[in-house]
Amino acid sequence: MSRMLENHAKLMHFFASSDEIVGRKKLQKIIYILKKCEVPFEERYQFHFYGPYSEELTLRIEELCNLGFINETKEEKKNYYQYRYQLTDAGNEFLKHYQVELPAMGERITKMKEKSSRFLELVSTMLYFEHLSREEVEEKVRTVKSKQNYTVDEINEAWGFIEEMRRTLH
Amino acid sequence: MAYKDEKLNEEKVFKDPVHRYVHIRDRVIWDLVGAPEFQRLRRVKQLGTSYLTFHGAEHSRFNHSLGVYEIVRRILHNFEDRPNWDPNERLLCLCAALLHDLGHGPFSHSFEKVFKLDHEDFTQEILLGDTTINAILSKVENGFPEKVADVINKTYPNKLVVSLISSQIDADRMDYLQRDAYFTGVSYGHFDMERILRVMRPMEDQVVIKESGMHAVEDYIMSRYQMYWQVYFHPVTRSAEVILSKILHRAKELHETGYKFALKPTHFLSFFKEKPNLKEYLALDEAVAMYYFQIWMNEEDPILSDLCERFVNRRLFKYIEFNPNLQMNEWMELYRLFNKAGLNPDYYLVVDSSSDLPYDFYRPGEEEERLPIHLLMPNQELKELSRQSDIVESISGKKRTDHKLYFPLDRLEEMSNRSKTKKRILEILYG
Known part of the structure; x- marks a missing residue:
């Protein structure tokens, strides 16, 4: 069938491969990291206060929720609200009619879900500057993320994580 | 100095x-x-x-x-x-x-x-x-x-x-x-x-x-x-955007399949291949693009010429509200019927979503997604705007989104009134 809601379908496929995602910030960073690992999501990202952020992705998720394809649960935390996302039965049904050609990503999603959103913010920020040399990337992290005070260990772990993400095919 | x-x-x-x-x-x-x-x-x-x-x-x-x-x-x-x-x-x-x-x-x-x-x-x-x-x-x-x-x-x-x-x-x-x-x-x-x-x-x-x-x-x-x-x-602007996108898709597709354009699309070639370099990118402004659209109105390819004529002369697609969840079966049937009617549904049956547009809403910065607007209170504390303003809170809550289905009504109307395909398409679209 044709291209109706092609980008929405890719996101639904992502949720189908991930059981549930907890946290909007985590969701934003996971999609970005996958995108940088050659998964062809088309949502465009810009650098924001908390690292790469896509307004298109936020809007598309809202549409998927309003259409009943994704379920969003809001939980009150100390100073903020936290959101959980899951594919609904209607979403599953829609996907049955839709041929989505995306590389397998289940294993990578599981690994990212295990990490904190602070760590994923670091990884996505490093990927944002990946056209620079390794030293320049680290320098950028120290200047644009000075308040986060990332340690050398965290930065090294992030380099390893990026390699692992790119090595893992499924 | x-x-x-x-x-x-x-x-x-x-x-x-x-x-x-x-x-x-x-x-x-x-x-x-x-x-x-x-x-x-x-x-x-x-x-x-x-x-x-x-x-x-x-x-x-x-x-x-x-x-x-x-x-x-x-x-x-x-x-x-x-x-x-x-x-x-x-x-x-x-x-x-x-x-x-x-x-x-x-x-x-x-x-x-x-x-x-x-x-x-x-x-x-x-x-x-x-x-x-x-x-x-x-x-x-x-x-x-x-x-x-x-x-x-x-x-x-x-x-x-x-x-x-x-x-x-x-x-x-x-x-x-x-x-x-x-x-x-x-x-x-x-x-x-x-x-x-x-x-x-x-x-x-x-x-x-x-x-x-x-x-x-x-x-x-x-x-x-x-x-x-x-x-x-605005739904009419979105109709124009839909047609424009389809023109670009069609021109690219034709180029990739070896179609011989009457006017070689010199300024578009680098766009069709990969990313244009800066010089090529800057050379294609709206005046140049419009020139091609006008010339392509006379191309042999009926889809490209029709879409360009629509864009240049503002003969836009009509639209209806569409819910891709509730109307999935109707979409599949329309897709088949458009093919049967000789209208390529990849170009003439288009679902457009609000997220296809580049504008953004005010977001209160939940979960550190985006920095919100902060008010400086008399005691020098910072408070997020929607927590202080009922008006802002009311419009930064549940977001309104929509999907529309665009199609060339004029082409459907041109079909014979005896056509069962036409009858069924109009029935699905307008009830």
Whole structure:
């Protein structure tokens, strides 16, 4: 069938491969990291206060929720609200009619879900500057993320994580 | 005197319908305005295809860029001698404001979607590449083009500087809301900018608003909300965008399948292949694109010529509200029926979603997604706007989204009244 809601379908496929995602910030960073690992999501990202952020992705998720394809649960935390996302039965049904050609990503999603959103913010920020040399990337992290005070260990772990993400095919 | 400090002998002013006057005193700013890469913005409309809905909306990215510069100039005038503000950042802010949209191409929304480009990349290339703009910025000081590029890319270490050009209450939005309202002729989009500028306060990481100015900001948020639904998401404009995107898809597809164009699409070839280089990108402005669309009206390919004729002569697609969840079966049936009717559904049956449009809503910054607007309370505490304002809270809660189904009703009407296919299509579309 044709291209109706092609980008929405890719996101639904992502949720189908991930059981549930907890946290909007985590969701934003996971999609970005996958995108940088050659998964062809088309949502465009810009650098924001908390690292790469896509307004298109936020809007598309809202549409998927309003259409009943994704379920969003809001939980009150100390100073903020936290959101959980899951594919609904209607979403599953829609996907049955839709041929989505995306590389397998289940294993990578599981690994990212295990990490904190602070760590994923670091990884996505490093990927944002990946056209620079390794030293320049680290320098950028120290200047644009000075308040986060990332340690050398965290930065090294992030380099390893990026390699692992790119090595893992499924 | 160092180039960065040079002033013009006399202040230059541009008459402006929104801000009355745009004032220029810095030599650097004056030189940047004269650069070919900046002058090119005169040939890129600010609102893309909206002129087909609002006939006044012919204003350009050039007008808007000058407007953003002027707003930042006024903000910085108010910031003089305030704590947290470093006056050494002044010229950097003015340059970034003026140049923030430099990389926009023709009908940039559709072009970027179809050819998978990002105007922000081209902005960076113009700032840092072999261009007149780069030569001017390089004269200011070593590394200055990189600084301007960082501010526009939002990766400059001083977040206060970034937030002037790009935050949820920034000079960019304040200009385009007022300018787009003025040129479209709608009565939304107006708010008391002078008041907002007076209550803006520089803080370490961001611009905040004195609590007493909350109502002026409420007005700004409301006008933003109304402009999205009344102007930016206008269904007729979306119809024009749909047709334009399909023209670009069709031309690309034809090129890839070896179709011989009567007029070789020289300016599009690099767009069809991969990413065009900067020279190729800058050579294709809206005047050039429109020239091709007019010539392609006479192409042999019936889809390309029809779509171009529709775009040029404003024979747009009609639309109905569409719910892809509840109407999945109808969609599949329509898809089959359109094929049967000889209308390629990949070009003539299009679902368009609100998220296909590039505009954004106010977001209160839940879970640290985006920095929200903060109010500075009398006790110096910062409070997020929607927690203080009932009006803002009410429109930053559940988001309205929509999907529309676009199709050429005229082509369906041309079919014989005895056609069962026609009857069934119209039955599904209109009940």
